[in-house]
Amino acid sequence: MKKIAVWKFTSCDGCQLSLLDLEDELLEIDKNFVISYFLEASSRSPEPPFDISLVEGSITTEEAKRKIIEIRNHSSILITIGACATAGGIQALRNFASLQTVKERVYPQPELIDVLPTSLPISQYVQVDYELQGCPINKQQLLSVLYSYLFGFRPSLNSGSVCMECKMRGTPCVMVTSKTLCLGPVTHAGCGAICPSFGRGCYGCYGPKETPNSPSLSRWAKEKLCIEPTALKQAFHTFNCIADGFKRFDEDD
Ligand code: SF4
Ligand code: SF4
Incomplete structure (x- = not known):
């Protein structure tokens, strides 16, 4: 059985929820995959290595930069899920403005906010094996991608418009x-x-x-x-x- 870990960076959790939202298919998933780490559903600690890491969210802090490299090193396949992970997300709107201005507009104590000047996708920091676009992702597409890797072929999703x-x-x-x-x-x-x-x-x-x-x-x-x-x-x-x-x-x- 393939061992899966689900990771979150800067995001709203909506894409991770797509996995839990696969209600009719969860029992079947459980027969074929071990969900080893998934904080949204269980408090179990991560136990690397992992066959597949699903990564949600964009990179916005120094700590996140270090963590994504560690995750990559412990994962055979790394799949990014959702607009935050594949394209920086809505939070990347701040990339077009001065960080200080944004912090002052949003937070009462901006000096406490320690973040990078940009929100960037995961692929800017590590090699990504597959990107699943969407805000949020399509849960059936997620299922299709997981089974592609289970049976050893590259996922094939509609690439049209x-x-x-x-x-x-x-x-x-x-x-x-x-x-x-x-x-x-x-x-x-x-x-x-x-x-x-x-x-x-x-x-x-x-x-x-x-x-x-x-x-x-x-x-x-x-x-x-x-x-x-x-x-x-x-x-x-x-x-x-x-x-x-x-x-x-x-x-x-
Ligand atoms: S891509 Fe959209 S739904 Fe997914 S985590 Fe980001 S904001 Fe939430
Ligand atoms: S066919 Fe028209 S309405 Fe439909 S997605 Fe294309 S531009 Fe939009």
């Missing part, structure tokens, strides 16, 4: 029907195009798809939907604001 999922479920395009900005054309598939199915534009929770053409979408949105540059920037500056493909769109535009 949210538009593909949107068309497959037969949803009318909100950009065409209501001139609503939608990041679906440049966003990685995985959510099942939930937002357009409720008449809203995609928020880009799953981050950039492979080779996204964000500058082209931005130009089109300005010309055809009359979206203001500030609104466009805000649309890209959310959960995956420093991901390649989203963070540079306004420089190229």
Whole structure:
């Protein structure tokens, strides 16, 4: 049986909860994997080495930098889960501002806050074997990735855009029907195009798809939907604001 550890860095715990949320599959998971360390579910201490480490959260402190290197050294496979771990998360918005300013705005005693000037993804510090995007991740995708490693083949998930999922479920395009900005054309598939199915534009929770053409979408949105540059920037500056493909769109535009 493969031994799994689940780790948390700077994050909201939502992606770890996806594992607990696999209610119908938990017994089957338990037959095939030993969940050796998972603080969200058990107070058991870590006992390395691990076959698979699932890592949630971004790196924001010196202590976290040391810990992720230690985790990497004790793990055969390291999989990052969620926008925080794969792209720095919503907390990476502070990368665009002065750390001191952010600390003063948020905390009554900013001098007590000892953090790095940036929030960065795990891949900036150690080698990552697989990245599962999303805020939060899709629990079925997590299951698929775990079984891929159990049976010894590389995971194969849909690498297309949210538009593909949107068309497959037969949803009318909100950009065409209501001139609503939608990041679906440049966003990685995985959510099942939930937002357009409720008449809203995609928020880009799953981050950039492979080779996204964000500058082209931005130009089109300005010309055809009359979206203001500030609104466009805000649309890209959310959960995956420093991901390649989203963070540079306004420089190229
Ligand atoms: S990616 Fe989203 S759901 Fe997952 S830990 Fe970060 S903020 Fe929470
Ligand atoms: S609504 Fe959004 S995701 Fe759906 S087809 Fe239109 S642009 Fe793509």
